[in-house]
Amino acid sequence: MTEKEKELLHLLEKEGRISTEKIAMMLDESEEKISELIASLEKQRVILGYSAVVDWSKVNTTESVTAMIDVKVTPKRGVGFDEVAERIYRFKEVRALYLMSGTYDLSVVIEGKTMSEIAHFVSDKLSALDSVLSTTTHFQLKKYKHDGIVFEDHDEDHRIVVSP
Structure with a gap:
């Protein structure tokens, strides 16, 4: 396995929806080469599938x-x-x-x-x-984190600021 293939796998594992155009720019390769690499890795069953991580607790x-x-x-x-x-x-x-x-x-x-x-x-x-x-x-x-994705929304800090 080449270093480019490993880099490609890490990118796809982190974000399965990333475009071949963006991957090509990040890896300094042509889109055609990236498409060929992905197809080859899928054929070899190195890439087994693509999935979304869903927070089912938010689906009523x-x-x-x-x-x-x-x-x-x-x-x-x-x-x-x-x-x-x-x-x-x-x-x-x-x-x-x-x-x-x-x-x-x-x-x-x-x-x-x-x-x-x-x-x-x-x-x-x-x-x-x-x-x-x-x-x-x-x-x-309760699910806090799955596949590196945190499920809690921590956008706002509601604590009162205390200063001396």
Whole structure:
């Protein structure tokens, strides 16, 4: 991977909507070259997709519950954690899945409409898998920062100025 490709990836990761014209100026390359690099990185599956970070708490019509579930599993001979991870990430509720070091093996992020829906997912789907030994569920109460983006609006400071 070239340094230009790495720079391009950092720019796109920070701002997926940045124009090829602006990227070309920033990297001192032609727009055509930047378009080719992006297409190549997408074809190689280095760039997997583009997404917006949405503060769903500001959208009145949508309420959901997010949970992080720590999962202890028995790895299978020859495939390790990959087979059970694949079975888990195929569930529609799963938003993210990570192999972790420490007490638990996998960290699963799921989303549901209610806490009860998440409880049913854990008991009926996740815990029912042969390799799953135990789970610990943590419910997200408030989102402060995600993917480097702060969710709080701190435009005004309402404190009273105190001076000697």
